[in-house]
Amino acid sequence: MGADRGVRVPFNYLPQQFADPAPIMAAIAEVVASGDFTLGAVVTAFEAAFAAKTGAAHAIGVNSGTDGIKLSLRAVGVGPGDEVITAANTFVATVGAIAELGAKPVFVDVDDSLCLDLDALPAAIGPATKAIVPVHLSGTMADMAALNALAARHGVPVVEDACQAFMTLQDGRMAGTWGAAGIYSMHPLKFLNIWGDGGVIVTDDDALAAQLRLLRNHGLADRDTVVLMGTNSRLDSLQAAVALKMLPxxxxxxxxxxxxxxxxxxxxxxxxxxxxxxxxxxxxxxxxxxxxxxxxxxxxxxxxxxxxxxxxxxxxxxxxxxxxxxxxxxxxxxxxxxxxxxxxxxxxxxxxxxxxxxxxxxxxxxxxxxxxxxxxxx
Structure with missing residues (x-):
């Protein structure tokens, strides 16, 4: 059968996905009417729905997948001079997040599944290694059971870059839920896409979740109490409204x-x-x-x-x-x-x-x- 030259196959599908924006606009109108623009009820509702979807105990909305990686690495103790292992084929965001903390990326080659070559990983682990960031590129997934076992033997935390892997499963368990924390992107080119930048961190660790919530919001325990020096990386309430409509x-x-x-x-x-x-x-x-x-x-x-x-x-x-x-x-x-x-x-x-x-x-x-x-x- 020959190809039909009259058929067009677009790569970008966003105009079709959002061809009828009325339901999303109605949800945004509700947020506008409430005046609840910063870490409000819609963000809380989205986080609860996302946690339920992934099977994680906690979901923390942040302003991008990149920030999600950076804050998660900081929360597990990565700082200036530390080494963080990741895949040599990843997008710049993974490495940028490491660099922003003053840490050094240590690259490992991948195999023909597009993910970390676990046979090459042990040689990269050294005394300065403070985290491993597997990258679930293209929506596939590294062998997390084997990777976690290796990381545990060396006492190194795993932070999953699952920015491209929402809805990917290994043995029925969602990518991003295997490590200390997992990060997803909601950039318009990702699987769960919104109308701008946004990200989500998931974790089963109560203490880590509490620290991440502080880190994303200037370290504020309440309006007037700064308990650590954080940053401004909140998920926008309007984008949370879009995400809630897309999640089902x-x-x-x-x-x-x-x-x-x-x-x-x-x-x-x-x-x-x-x-x-x-x-x-x-x-x-x-x-x-x-x-x-x-x-x-x-x-x-x-x-x-x-x-x-x-x-x-x-x-x-x-x-x-x-x-x-x-x-x-x-x-x-x-x-x-x-x-x-x-x-x-x-x-x-x-x-x-x-x-x-x-x-x-x-x-x-x-x-x-x-x-x-x-x-x-x-």
């Missing part, structure tokens, strides 16, 4: 994304020049993005664009190779799997608003490219 859609969204991804996986398996990231059988992926490895990624990207398929490349220059990190890393540090993925990864549309014709168009386009390349090489 999560189950339907993850089901549709998994159905589309399963069709992609079945269609692309075994094609010459293409590889699917490793899927762990005990993980229910949320597919905030769908990524494919391709030997001739740039040529495939041009082909997709010509066929009306929008795509992204995450991330063409790994974070550890960025100029801002030049003075932090040991000379000659290289992470081969991270580099390979940066050169080969193409991100395809997988959102819940794709119809069957669009999905089939993506499949036919990718298959046509791979099989045509193979035939031309003969």
């Amino acid at each position: 859609q999560a189950d339907a969204i993850v089901a549709r994304r998994n159905a589309i991804a399963a069709r992609y996986d079945a269609a692309f398996a075994g094609l010459p020049g293409l590889r699917i990231p490793r899927r762990h059988p005990d993980v229910r992926h949320s597919f905030v993005t769908y990524q494919l490895f391709c030997d001739r990624r740039d040529a495939l990207a041009v082909h997709c664009g010509a066929q009306g398929i929008e795509y992204k490349i995450h991330y063409p220059v790994p974070i550890y190779r960025q100029p801002a990190l030049a003075e932090v890393l040991p000379a000659g540090a290289r992470f081969p799997e991270t580099d390979r993925q940066a050169a080969e990864t193409l991100t395809l549309p997988v959102h819940q608003y794709l119809d069957d014709d669009q999905v089939e168009h993506v499949i036919a386009t990718i298959r046509g490219f791979a099989l045509g390349e193979a035939e031309a090489a003969q």
